[in-house]
Structure formats: C-alpha cells, structure tokens
Amino acid sequence: MKPKTFLIESLIGLGGLFLIVSALGIYILNEPNRIVAAQNEILSSQLDDAMTLYAENCSVCHGLRGEGIGATPPLDSAALRTMPYDDLYKTIARGRYQTAMPAWSIEDGGPLSDYQIDELTTLILYGDWTKTGERTVNLGLAPLIPFTAEPDPALLAELANLPDGSTLQAAVQLFAANCVACHGADGLGTGIAPALNDPAVREKSAEEINRVITYGSAGTLMAGWSNALTAEDISALTTLIQRWDEVPLGTIPAPNVPIPVTEESLALGSQLFAANCARCHGPEGQGTPRAPSLNVKSFLTQTSDLAIQQIITQGVPGTAMPAWGDRMTAAEIQAIVGFIRQWEPTAPEVAVITRPGGGGPPWLRNETNNANPLPSTGGPRQAGQAGQPATQTVPSLDWRLLLLVGVVLSLAFTLIFTGLFSLKQT
Ligand code: HEC
Ligand code: HEC
Numbered sequence: 316m317k318p319k320t321f322l323i324e325s326l327i328g329l330g331g332l333f334l335i336v337s338a339l340g341i342y343i344l345n346e347p348n349r350i351v352a353a354q355n356e357i358l359s360s361q362l363d364d365a366m367t368l369y370a371e372n373c374s375v376c377h378g379l380r381g382e383g384i385g386a387t388p389p390l391d392s393a394a395l396r397t398m399p400y401d402d403l404y405k406t407i408a409r410g411r412y413q414t415a416m417p418a419w420s421i422e423d424g425g426p427l428s429d430y431q432i433d434e435l436t437t438l439i440l441y442g443d444w445t446k447t448g449e450r451t452v453n454l455g456l457a458p459l460i461p462f463t464a465e466p467d468p469a470l471l472a473e474l475a476n477l478p479d480g481s482t483l484q485a486a487v488q489l490f491a492a493n494c495v496a497c498h499g500a501d502g503l504g505t506g507i508a509p510a511l512n513d514p515a516v517r518e519k520s521a522e523e524i525n526r527v528i529t530y531g532s533a534g535t536l537m538a539g540w541s542n543a544l545t546a547e548d549i550s551a552l553t554t555l556i557q558r559w560d561e562v563p564l565g566t567i568p569a570p571n572v573p574i575p576v577t578e579e580s581l582a583l584g585s586q587l588f589a590a591n592c593a594r595c596h597g598p599e600g601q602g603t604p605r606a607p608s609l610n611v612k613s614f615l616t617q618t619s620d621l622a623i624q625q626i627i628t629q630g631v632p633g634t635a636m637p638a639w640g641d642r643m644t645a646a647e648i649q650a651i652v653g654f655i656r657q658w659e660p661t662a663p664e665v666a667v668i669t670r671p672g673g674g675g676p677p678w679l680r681n682e683t684n685n686a687n688p689l690p691s692t693g694g695p696r697q698a699g700q701a702g703q704p705a706t707q708t709v710p711s712l713d714w715r716l717l718l719l720v721g722v723v724l725s726l727a728f729t730l731i732f733t734g735l736f737s738l739k740q741t
C-alpha cells in the first residue's frame with residue numbers, strides 16, 4: 316500500500332519537474348527569436364513614427380511617397396538605400412548648404428530631435444514608400460500644389476505698370492519657385508503654412524518679415540532662406556508680402572492637382588458625407604430641393620479638387636451651405652472631396668434632383684423623375700426623411716429578422732422537447 320502511493324507521488328513529482336525543466340529549456344532556446352521579434356517590433360514602431368514625420372515635414376518637397384517633386388530629388392531611390400547610415404543622417408540633420416533642403420536637427424535650428432532624425436534615416440533605408448504615401452493621404456497632408464508653380468504670364472506682365480514693378484515681378488517669380496508649395500496660390504495659405512497675402516502680415520515691419528525669411532522660424536517648417544536666396548531676393552520677397560494687396564488674384568494660380576485617395580480615405584469620406592451632407596445634397600449627392608446636385612457632370616468637370624475643398628471649408632456665405640472648416644480637419648474635408656470626385660465617371664449630364672419620395676420604391680421614383688423637380692405633393696422634409704431610411708433598411712432587415720426568428724424558434728423547440736423528455740424520465 317504505502318510504497319505504491321510513494322511511487323505514484325514520486326512519479327507525479329518527477330513529471331512536474333520534467334515539465335518545468337522543459338518549459339525553461341524551450342524558453343531559453345526561444346530567447347534569440349524573442350530578441351529578434353522585439354527588435355522587429357521596435358523597427359516597425361520606428362518606421363510607423365517615421366511615416367508620420369515624413370508626411371508632416373518632408374512630403375511637401377519630396378512628394379507624397381518620396382517620389383520627388385520637380386527639382387527636389389526623390390528619397391525612394393536605390394542610391395539612398397545604399398548610402399552609409401551616418402552620411403544620410405547628417406544630410407537630414409544639417410541640410411544641404413545653398414539649396415532648399417533645410418537643416419532639421421534642433422542643434423541646427425530645425426524642429427526634429429536626434430531620435431526623430433534617426434527614425435527618418437531608418438525610413439529612407441528600410442521603409443515602405445507605398446505605405447508612407449497612404450499615411451500622407453490619410454493625414455490630409457498630400458501636397459496639392461507642386462513645389463513650384465508658373466505665374467500667369469499676362470498678369471505678371473501687368474505688374475510692370477505698378478511703382479517699382481520689376482521688383483514685384485521678380486518677387487512673384489521667386490515666390491512661385493520657392494514658397495508657393497507651403498504658403499499657397501496667391502500667398503493665401505495652405506494647411507501647413509499661414510497666408511502671407513493677409514492684412515495682419517502686411518502690418519508687420521519690413522525688418523521683421525525680412526528676418527523670418529532670412530533665418531526662418533525655429534522649430535517649424537519655415538526654414539531660413541539665407542542659404543538659398545540672396546539678400547536682394549529676400550528683400551524683393553519682403554516688398555511683395557507688404558504690397559500683396561496691389562497684386563491681382565490669379566497671378567500665382569493653383570495648378571489643378573487632384574487630391575489622392577486611399578481605401579481608408581474613401582471610406583471616411585463616404586461615412587462623413589452620409590452623416591453631414593446627405594440630408595441636404597441627397598444620399599448619392601443627386602441634390603434635393605434644399606441644396607444643389609454635386610453628382611452631375613457640369614459641376615464635377617468645372618470644379619477642381621482644391622476649389623471643392625475651399626467651398627466645403629469656407630461654406631457659401633448667405634446660403635444654407637455651412638462652413639465646415641471649424642468642424643472638420645483638413646484630412647476629413649479632403650476625404651470628402653475624394654469621395655465626391657469618385658462620382659465623376661458615372662455622373663449624369665443633367666441633375667436629377669431627389670424630391671419627396673425620391674428614395675422610395677422604383678415606381679414612385681420614375682414618376683418623380685418625369686415630374687417637375689419641385690415638390691408638388693407633401694412636405695419635402697417629412698417625405699424625404701420617411702422615404703430614405705425605408706428603402707435602405709427594409710430589405711436588409713427582412714433576412715436578418717427571418718434568421719433571428721428561425722434561431723429563436725428552434726431554440727424554443729429544443730428547450731420544450733428536452734423539458735418534456737426529462738419530465739417523462741422522472
Ligand atoms: C523645402 C523643401 C524641402 C523639405 C521640406 C525637405 N527637403 Fe530634403 N531636399 C530638398 C532639396 C531641394 C534637396 C536637394 C539638395 C541638393 O541639391 O543637394 C533635398 C535633399 C535631401 C536629401 C538628399 C537626397 C540625395 O539624393 O542626395 C535627403 C536624404 C533629404 N532631402 C531628406 C529630407 C527629409 C528626411 C526631409 C523631412 C524631414 C526633407 N528632406 C525635407 C528640399 C527639401
Ligand atoms: C516647407 C514649407 C515652407 C516653405 C517652403 C516656406 N515657408 Fe514660410 N512659413 C512656413 C511656416 C510653417 C510658417 C509659420 C512659422 C511659425 O509658425 O512661426 C512660415 C512663416 C513665414 C513667414 C512669417 C509669417 C508671419 O505671419 O509672420 C514669412 C514672412 C514667410 N514664411 C515667408 C516665406 C517665404 C518668402 C518663402 C519662400 C522663400 C517661404 N516662407 C517658404 C512654411 C514654409
């Protein structure tokens with residue numbers, strides 16, 4: 316009796332020991348894998364941070380996904396991937412003297428910490444530029460104006476008639492070549508830099524403006540330009556900024572650059588449109604008696620993405636069209652613009668305004684289309700609100716409801732039968 320229990324107990328103890336030892340062994344053997352996994356995790360979190368840093372600081376000059384813009388070189392190049400780490404790091408930290416490439420390290424007056432520059436170096440060496448491009452779009456930071464723009468030749472020539480016109484002409488060309496990407500067409504500002512064509516800026520002294528252009532504004536995207544421009548260039552730009560109210564709008568026009576989209580931005584745009592715009596512009600943008608159609612060829616072909624973005628941001632004063640700029644981020648508004656632009660290939664030539672019951676059953680919709688677009692029967696609000704959800708929810712509710720009823724019924728039957736069965740047994 317006793318020796319037998321002892322034997323069993325020892326066997327159990329041995330088994331336990333074996334389990335502990337083998338677990339430890341597996342743990343130790345697995346350690347290198349764990350270290351590699353941890354390193355990969357750090358690398359991917361660094362790359363993740365770096366994509367946002369790139370979108371915020373570099374995409375404006377080097378392009379949406381590092382492809383380069385105009386004279387600014389690409390960063391997605393094989394040559395850079397084989398460049399020694401230290402050289403690449405130094406290029407970013409210190410910039411390139413006498414070019415538009417500013418110094419980025421805090422030591423050199425830039426906005427980025429050593430760790431952030433390290434992350435960006437890692438991105439250029441190992442990063443995924445397609446993903447970086449998607450990040451840039453999703454953050455609403457895709458450059459919409461190329462780094463340089465072309466001044467309108469006729470308006471540029473007209474500037475000669477103004478006092479000291481040749482200085483203004485030179486400055487407009489410098490601005491179009493160096494500043495437009497950040498400060499916007501006609502100096503009206505963008506999401507990343509303030510308007511310079513602005514009464515508040517005109518009030519500043521020439522010395523103050525000259526100083527910002529020469530030395531930059533530490534810790535921001537505004538680099539100092541003393542490396543790239545002469546003192547004479549900078550003083551001409553200062554003159555332009557102080558006298559911008561004399562320069563006609565359209566002298567430095569916005570090129571028609573489409574807002575890029577990603578799957579994520581389209582989904583966001585669709586959701587925001589449904590939540591904020593559909594009640595006035597109709598669920599498919601076809602228009603309602605309250606607001607014009609957006610899903611129509613004439614509007615979409617005549618209005619650039621930048622213009623649509625501006626209308627949505629600023630609203631249409633004196634109408635029911637609200638300004639969305641203080642309620643939505645630039646990224647959200649761009650997502651909506653991308654979503655609206657998607658309609659262009661299939662947009663009807665003529666707007667077919669949704670009217671009361673327009674979202675209802677097909678026989679009603681046909682009648683509506685042929686009829687006068689203005690509401691003739693019933694209140695537009697009531698009918699519109701009752702009609703739209705009905706078509707959208709009824710079909711989907713149908714099969715889900717059926718499924719639910721089926722499941723509940725079969726559960727009930729099972730319960731009843733097992734109940735009866737056990738009753739019978741006892
Ligand atoms: C204001 C425009 C501008 C911005 C913003 C900018 N760059 Fe540059 N960058 C340039 C220009 C112009 C050059 C080319 C300089 C030259 O001619 O050597 C350049 C060159 C480079 C190079 C060297 C490329 C090569 O082929 O030798 C690297 C690397 C680089 N930039 C990284 C960055 C990073 C990272 C950022 C963001 C933190 C950034 N740049 C932001 C304008 C810019
Ligand atoms: C890479 C983007 C970028 C470029 C290119 C750029 N700027 Fe700026 N600029 C900025 C940002 C961002 C600010 C705001 C800085 C701050 O908040 O202090 C700014 C501020 C300024 C200001 C001060 C405005 C004020 O309200 O006082 C002036 C003047 C100016 N920039 C002129 C220029 C000129 C001229 C050029 C072209 C030679 C230029 N900038 C190119 C990003 C840029």
Ligand code: HEC
Binds near residue numbers: 592593634
């Ligand atoms: C309260 C009703 C209302 C809402 C909500 C509304 N809009 Fe509008 N919208 C209007 C009206 C009215 C106009 C026509 C303004 C006019 O007369 O120029 C308009 C005009 C526009 C235009 C210009 C159309 C053209 O033909 O020039 C665009 C673009 C637009 N809206 C987009 C949007 C977007 C995007 C949203 C959602 C974020 C939205 N609107 C939400 C009422 C509305």
